[in-house]
Amino acid sequence: MAEFEPRRAFEHIDKLAYEIGPRLAGTTGAKQAADYIQKQLESYGYKPVVQEFGFVPRVVKTQIRAISLIAAFVVSLFLPALVSLAVFLLAILIGYALPYAVPKRLGKNIIATATSKEPKMHLLVGAHYDSARCAVRPRLSKFVKLTFLPVTLAFAVLLLLRLAGVPSLAWLIVWVCLAPFFLAVCAGMLISASGKRVSPGANDNASGVALMLEVARVAAAGPSEIGLTFVAFDAEEQGLVGSREFVKKQKFDPEKFAMLNLDTLGAGRQAYVIEGNGLIQKHKTTQIINEALARCCERAGLKPKLWWAALAGHDHISFLRAKLPATTLTMDAPSKDDFSVALAKKIGLPNARTRGYRNLHTMDDIPDKVELANIERAGHVVLEFIKSSFLCPASP
Ligand SMILES: [Zn+2]
Numbered sequence: 001m002a003e004f005e006p007r008r009a010f011e012h013i014d015k016l017a018y019e020i021g022p023r024l025a026g027t028t029g030a031k032q033a034a035d036y037i038q039k040q041l042e043s044y045g046y047k048p049v050v051q052e053f054g055f056v057p058r059v060v061k062t063q064i065r066a067i068s069l070i071a072a073f074v075v076s077l078f079l080p081a082l083v084s085l086a087v088f089l090l091a092i093l094i095g096y097a098l099p100y101a102v103p104k105r106l107g108k109n110i111i112a113t114a115t116s117k118e119p120k121m122h123l124l125v126g127a128h129y130d131s132a133r134c135a136v137r138p139r140l141s142k143f144v145k146l147t148f149l150p151v152t153l154a155f156a157v158l159l160l161l162r163l164a165g166v167p168s169l170a171w172l173i174v175w176v177c178l179a180p181f182f183l184a185v186c187a188g189m190l191i192s193a194s195g196k197r198v199s200p201g202a203n204d205n206a207s208g209v210a211l212m213l214e215v216a217r218v219a220a221a222g223p224s225e226i227g228l229t230f231v232a233f234d235a236e237e238q239g240l241v242g243s244r245e246f247v248k249k250q251k252f253d254p255e256k257f258a259m260l261n262l263d264t265l266g267a268g269r270q271a272y273v274i275e276g277n278g279l280i281q282k283h284k285t286t287q288i289i290n291e292a293l294a295r296c297c298e299r300a301g302l303k304p305k306l307w308w309a310a311l312a313g314h315d316h317i318s319f320l321r322a323k324l325p326a327t328t329l330t331m332d333a334p335s336k337d338d339f340s341v342a343l344a345k346k347i348g349l350p351n352a353r354t355r356g357y358r359n360l361h362t363m364d365d366i367p368d369k370v371e372l373a374n375i376e377r378a379g380h381v382v383l384e385f386i387k388s389s390f391l392c393p394a395s396p
Contacts, residue, residue, distance in 0.1 A: 030234060034129070068094050085163060209232055266370030275306040
């Protein structure tokens with residue numbers, strides 16, 4: 001194998017986050033990034049394949065859902081019980097009809113595979129290259145994420161009560177009590193979706209893509225005992241769209257497959273293996289990969305920790321949904337939010353934490369905030385993982 005050169009990875013970060021800058025999926029920035037990644041992979045000797053797909057931007061989905069829910073809530077005062085329930089269900093399900101009703105944007109996954117004769121194992125290393133819209137008010141976004149499901153369920157219960165014949169006055173009192181919370185959450189959704197600025201995404205996730213490219217360059221130079229695929233995913237920030245489209249089209253044997261996702265690796269010295277995601281609907285990552293990855297972190301001189309990402313999504317989730325083993329490696333700085341951590345422990349998520357890196361999804365997520373030493377550390381972990389006994393049982 002060739003030597004891993006962190007400086008080369010850093011050049012990719014500069015190119016993606018500084019020269020190209022914001023890379024919102026479906027825009028010119030994302031297209032330029034896709035072209036750059038494709039050219040880099042070609043220069044290492046790969047024959048990358050571009051997988052195109054259409055998607056509805058997340059802000060459009062959020063705006064339409066919020067307006068539909070507000071409308072359903074208001075008209076429930078005037079319409080008969082059964083019709084109100086039907087309108088509510090329509091507002092909830094409207095997201096599924098959007099791809100047929102509104103113009104779609106174009107997304108692109110860049111896929112490069114190193115061929116190996118009858119590999120015993122296949123490793124997919126992935127990282128998303130699109131960047132996110134800046135959160136207008138990060139606390140408001142968090143509030144909406146935490147309260148959307150409870151208030152929507154409360155509204156559903158209210159409609160069912162009416163259907164069950166609860167007296168009109170009692171029903172009206174509950175409606176009036178729920179109204180401020182329900183309308184505040186819907187208004188919060190609209191405000192959160194109103195931001196125009198897009199983050200340059202140096203740490204999230206030019207750092208992951210840069211590392212993936214440098215590992216791909218190193219791996220291309222030597223024979224590999226395992227099958228290796230590198231994928232730069234688009235539209236992760238739109239709801240894991242690129243990875244979802246990828247797993248729809250690909251077939252892997254779950255017994256001989258592992259997916260390692262690289263996300264936000266440049267700021268913070270602490271290595272984390274994502275234990276799982278979600279607060280209500282939970283997605284647990286594959287323990288056997290997590291253990292192997294933790295051993296690789298230790299071999300690279302790091303002391304890894306597990307992290308339950310309660311409010312964040314990662315591209316590995318698309319693979320878990322397709323019953324394929326997968327996990328995410330990330331790095332972060334210490335967090336000062338002890339309250340959320342204590343709260344998460346109380347509800348049975350001992351490894352939940354809030355992010356220490358404060359510039360995520362902001363205009364300050366720039367290459368200056370990324371440290372070369374962190375890219376180097378993470379690079380050693382990924383290279384250790386590629387040659388680990390987990391993937392190559394014959395190797396020492
Ligand atoms: Zn990310």
